[in-house]
Amino acid sequence: MSPEATDPDGKTSASDDAGAAPSLAIxxxxxxxxxxxxxxxxxxxRGLPVVATALFxxxxxxxxxxGESGLAHFLEHMMFKGTDRYAKxxxxxxxxxxxxxxxxxxxxxxxxxxxxxxxxxxxTALEIEANRMTSCALDPAEFAAEKQVVLEELAMGxxxxxxxxxxxxxxxxxxVHPYHRPIIGWREDLERxxxxxxxxxxxxxxxxxxxxxxxxxxxxxxxAEKKVRALFDGIAPVEERGIVIAEPPFRGERRGIVxxxxxxxxxxxxxxxxxxxxxxxxxxxxxxxxxxxxRSSRLHRRLVLEDELATQVSAQNETRLDPGLFWVVAExxxxxxxxxxxxxxxxxxxxLIEDGVTQAELRRARIHIRSSFLFxxxxxxxxxxxxxxxxxxSAAGWRLVDAVLPSYDAIDRRAxxxxxxxxxxxxxxxxxxSVPADQPIARPTVRRARKIATAAAKPQRARVAAAAKGELxxxxxxxxxxxxxxxxxxxxxxxx
Numbered sequence: 001m002s003p004e005a006t007d008p009d010g011k012t013s014a015s016d017d018a019g020a021a022p023s024l025a026i027x028x029x030x031x032x033x034x035x036x037x038x039x040x041x042x043x044x045x046r047g048l049p050v051v052a053t054a055l056f057x058x059x060x061x062x063x064x065x066x067g068e069s070g071l072a073h074f075l076e077h078m079m080f081k082g083t084d085r086y087a088k089x090x091x092x093x094x095x096x097x098x099x100x101x102x103x104x105x106x107x108x109x110x111x112x113x114x115x116x117x118x119x120x121x122x123x124t125a126l127e128i129e130a131n132r133m134t135s136c137a138l139d140p141a142e143f144a145a146e147k148q149v150v151l152e153e154l155a156m157g158x159x160x161x162x163x164x165x166x167x168x169x170x171x172x173x174x175x176v177h178p179y180h181r182p183i184i185g186w187r188e189d190l191e192r193x194x195x196x197x198x199x200x201x202x203x204x205x206x207x208x209x210x211x212x213x214x215x216x217x218x219x220x221x222x223x224a225e226k227k228v229r230a231l232f233d234g235i236a237p238v239e240e241r242g243i244v245i246a247e248p249p250f251r252g253e254r255r256g257i258v259x260x261x262x263x264x265x266x267x268x269x270x271x272x273x274x275x276x277x278x279x280x281x282x283x284x285x286x287x288x289x290x291x292x293x294x295r296s297s298r299l300h301r302r303l304v305l306e307d308e309l310a311t312q313v314s315a316q317n318e319t320r321l322d323p324g325l326f327w328v329v330a331e332x333x334x335x336x337x338x339x340x341x342x343x344x345x346x347x348x349x350x351x352l353i354e355d356g357v358t359q360a361e362l363r364r365a366r367i368h369i370r371s372s373f374l375f376x377x378x379x380x381x382x383x384x385x386x387x388x389x390x391x392x393x394s395a396a397g398w399r400l401v402d403a404v405l406p407s408y409d410a411i412d413r414r415a416x417x418x419x420x421x422x423x424x425x426x427x428x429x430x431x432x433x434s435v436p437a438d439q440p441i442a443r444p445t446v447r448r449a450r451k452i453a454t455a456a457a458k459p460q461r462a463r464v465a466a467a468a469k470g471e472l473x474x475x476x477x478x479x480x481x482x483x484x485x486x487x488x489x490x491x492x493x494x495x496x
Contacts, residue, residue: 023399028045030224038211039211040212041214042215042225043221043384048380049118051119053129057111060183061073061179068201071185072111074146077146078138078143078146079132079136080104086131109392114385116380129213133211140195165329175247176247176248177322179322204239207235209237213232216380250428256432265439267329267338268328268329269342272324274324275324285369286365287315287317290416291315291349299344312330315327
């Protein structure tokens with residue numbers, strides 16, 4: 001991040017001052033940092049009379065203490081249940097009357113609230129956000145009612161076999177780090193959590209120094225800065241974000257079975273990787289495309305089209321604030337043994353490590369990634385959310401947007417092989433099978449797990465053995481050839 005310039009009033013701004021480097025990808029961005037720690041970036045885009053605001057808090061399920069699982073998501077619900085200025089339901093009603101939209105989301109690392117409004121009324125969004133940053137009502141009766149809503153949402157998720165599979169795999173992969181907990185929380189915690197615990201959580205995490213504001217659209221940046229300062233300058237900061245316990249290194253693969261509703265089996269393999277914005281992050285995106293993010297991908301061809309073992313397969317690079325996960329998941333055809341699908345996935349990963357990707361695969365992946373990245377800039381709301389995610393999830397902050405496409409362009413085939421070899425060790429995966437509740441299946445024992453790993457490693461061992469055998473055969477042939485040549489030369493010398 002570049003240093004900020006300071007104006008005569010002691011206020012910071014990184015747009016017009018000579019001391020601040022402008023964003024290459026967003027030359028008209030204006031960054032400000034208030035004395036209380038609130039950072040905001042204001043971006044003028046005059047194409048349409050629309051303005052989007054996205055307020056990100058650096059608090060997610062990662063920041064919950066023992067017994068607080070699901071509280072960050074639960075609080076997100078409560079932020080729409082009224083403040084000292086806006087009655088219950090009034091925020092949504094006012095947004096609707098103004099012809100706009102609003103919503104929110106919570107993930108492992110952050111909670112975000114966003115609005116999209118016409119450019120002649122967008123400042124209402126800032127007024128709402130400034131008010132509920134400090135004055136959310138958190139009424140006890142509303143708390144009790146909304147708890148039942150969240151518990152019902154949790155129950156619906158438990159009926160989704162995919163949701164069960166994702167949560168079980170994460171809980172098995174992260175055993176110390178708070179990523180172990182699901183975003184929606186554990187039922188046992190949600191049932192017991194008190195109104196006082198939520199209020200303490202709100203006061204601990206919701207403050208200007210834990211927030212980032214992106215405003216994008218048909219605005220005058222200088223006027224927008226004055227509005228931001230007028231509304232947020234007087235808000236006191238809260239305690240800084242704490243440091244969480246790091247996940248220790250893997251000591252061997254982890255395995256599990258989930259009994260799920262329905263008649264289909266599913267397989268998930270996950271491997272811990274890196275953080276958002278690190279060099280490996282970009283390589284993993286390319287690897288995900290090559291493996292299973294297109295109809296031409298290797299696993300789709302192998303599992304869906306050729307071997308007909310699965311109805312769908314996908315790969316996902318899910319990097320986070322702390323090292324995240326690389327996923328490969330597949331839904332199996334009826335009657336297919338999950339072991340066969342897992343063995344194929346492992347084999348294709350091993351082939352990628354040994355042989356790398358082709359130039360054509362790399363080119364296709366770059367085109368797809370570039371188009372997806374630029375598509376996120378199409379609406380002011382998507383762009384505001386993109387800036388917020390980069391700011392809250394990466395060390396480089398929102399300016400990481402400058403480096404994204406050049407970083408993909410800089411990746412070569414050697415870098416992809418290096419990343420895969422380092423981050424995808426044979427025993428570094430968590431493998432979880434989701435099978436129908438009434439389907440008999442042999443549990444993956446240590447011996448069986450080793451067989452799967454051995455099956456995946458066979459291609460490499462076969463190549464090594466063949467190479468060694470060929471080298472030995474070549475040496476023998478050369479030795480025999482040299483001996484024969486020497487004998488011929490000796491005979492010729494004798495004739496002379």
